[in-house]
Amino acid sequence: MKRLLTMNELTISEMEHILAEAEQFANGAVWRPQQQTMVANLFFEPSTRTKSSFEMAERKLGLEVIPFDAGASSVLKGETLYDTARTFESIGVKALVIRHEQDHYFEQLLGKQLNIPIVNAGDGCGHHPTQSLLDLLTIKQEFNTFKGLKIAIIGDITHSRVARSNAIALTRLGAKVVFSGPPEWFDENSGLGEYEAIDQAITTSDVVMLLRIQHERHDSSVETNDYLTQYGLTKEREQMMKPHAIIMHPAPINRGVEIDSELVECSRSRIFKQMQNGVFVRMAVLKNVLEQFEGGTLHENSHQKWSITQ
Amino acid sequence: MKRLLTMNELTISEMEHILAEAEQFANGAVWRPQQQTMVANLFFEPSTRTKSSFEMAERKLGLEVIPFDAGASSVLKGETLYDTARTFESIGVKALVIRHEQDHYFEQLLGKQLNIPIVNAGDGCGHHPTQSLLDLLTIKQEFNTFKGLKIAIIGDITHSRVARSNAIALTRLGAKVVFSGPPEWFDENSGLGEYEAIDQAITTSDVVMLLRIQHERHDSSVETNDYLTQYGLTKEREQMMKPHAIIMHPAPINRGVEIDSELVECSRSRIFKQMQNGVFVRMAVLKNVLEQFEGGTLHENSHQKWSITQ
């Protein structure tokens, strides 16, 4: 695996390989590169969870993280993303983790002279593969299989990176995915799966996967006051869930909107478990791209004609 | 010691224990956790000194610090402080150092499922216990005792975390604390100590502890031009101090306001000594909370029913 841009790039066996390695990391396995290895996390959008989770994964692998602050960077001076990435490669960074508000930002990095692996930590409303992988790990730890499971993804499907990546991956792995939430937020023609009314979705699913209402991406003003009652996970709806069914949410949570605040840490909730798993899948992903990226060594002296020291 | 929120929580013997360990660190003692240990500093207010001092203390203990930028965090997306703290716990952070503009912010973190130690690095106008401890260490190094000392705390007492925490701790330890500065900034009914006119306070005290005028917290416009003459430490007043008396200031300093710029590094000044001591008391505090916090191990697999790898 030379990079991780979207879930679609991964074969099912690659997914399973990453999940297995993530599980090994969860159980205390240790992997470290043989040499001092620097990476950088280029986050062009606010993030606590994903950025900290990658940082933690990197430290646990013994990597050193070169800080990057988009707000104080040369991007302000009009530098292209490609030139920023090439800069980090030039100074000796061996992998880049990038979050960027632009869909498919990574396309401008491909097929050029950039020669280090990219791990996509979220592009616009597009993909967020490590979030999908941590969701998969959490589900697999719970049910030991994806086949035959029914997963309801509820909420802001149009603007959710997670919804898309997850729906596709879960379907490929044999699960049935349905969607619920405000009908106007669901595109019938997306081809991702069917829409179900909220009560039906919640009462019949093994996994109730809530999505965050992304206020910062919404133009239309959704009445968040009514959202919990109409489409959120109330205490009443939680009572209607199947006995073994679990609750997931990518966080950050809008308490009292997508979910009743008291349910956030209830026994069905795997919300903080998902965060724990995030570190382990990111360790696995970073291990794989660093290990297998043969072009990862910089040829520092490639242009050099003379050596100053004999 | 499972956390450090306020000085009031500490017994006198706990204070003395921390000061003794801080002194050992100042003399080169080394303590490191047995395993790779990550912590995070959640600073929701600007700070150079306190944040850098904690960072330095953490590095000297061999801890790894997961960066957190409040301005680029999910707090912008409406996440609660509790959920942010639980997130850091979930990803494997073993202690949180928090500065927050809200008085007693830490109360919203207590009595729930958050299971890692909190070190308070300043809450609103409330407490700042590690600042108090470094002041105590500086005084004890100077006089070897607190009993019988007279300490004048001068300036912006109403808005000062330091004034309050220090006055209480010093009184408990046997010192006499008096206050001076603009009378309208002193609340007679605070029960913290007596008010003295500036010249009397300065000429009779063993420790002249100046407070910063916190422009950013003041509604009323104090005439800072006149402040030095009326209530500040001028060169004339410094001449009137007792022979062995010392000058302290928590910094950042408004040179020419609380203190004549030329006195900042005079032989009586312990201002930069205080900063040095800050690192050592923070090392001692972090050592104690990490060492004694038995709940500090995350039960990563607590919710897990299946293991992917055999």
Added chain:
Amino acid sequence: MKRLLTMNELTISEMEHILAEAEQFANGAVWRPQQQTMVANLFFEPSTRTKSSFEMAERKLGLEVIPFDAGASSVLKGETLYDTARTFESIGVKALVIRHEQDHYFEQLLGKQLNIPIVNAGDGCGHHPTQSLLDLLTIKQEFNTFKGLKIAIIGDITHSRVARSNAIALTRLGAKVVFSGPPEWFDENSGLGEYEAIDQAITTSDVVMLLRIQHERHDSSVETNDYLTQYGLTKEREQMMKPHAIIMHPAPINRGVEIDSELVECSRSRIFKQMQNGVFVRMAVLKNVLEQFEGGTLHENSHQKWSITQ
């Protein structure tokens, strides 16, 4: 070498010493301080390249970097640069790398009680010595000498730290430096060198050193649309360069303004090579200031009369 503020401070043999050590680092040499050593990078202006390059250099030397965010620092509370620097010294930082928008900011740090080495990472429109050193290294690796070389510095000479530092250093080392670009951006009386028309400069030089148009520093609105045609490195002009001549640019690049986008990574371009070299010269500079700074040990107990522990 106890500090590095400007190129003028360096003797020719000191320059050559740093270049030789930088080359050794490029070839894999390792140097690390004997004890855990912390440094801080105080960047008061946005920067990706220089800050990341110093970070990388520091990590490769095994140094630990205490983070500093100017936007969240006590500078907002009116602290002087000197007090900020003294604070970092007090907490135990052993060297400071500083970038500041004020010309000659470092003069306010000299001749006082600040006792740790300063490395200037750029002051206003003044100096940027490590950029000059990396340019020198890149040129020396290419031509093995400076004597007899002709170097054309093209563009925003008035506002360029690089132009000034480089012109002086290159002239001292025996090269001939000429300037080109918009004539109104060149001061005849600077004494730095002669002005040549763009086509003449490009066709006769061994090194074509392009400068960035610093939009953020310009009051007058330069028509950047026409800049490439009039003064930039077009594909036509590149064809007219001497066979062995190389292209340099300090970056960040305004693609299509100073240089045709397609030339950025052409075979003549040493732009990303310069960035690689930046890490190695900074390693050499940091090694030298840390190694030779005898005053670098803090006397933490200098003011102390009593030891708490026996």
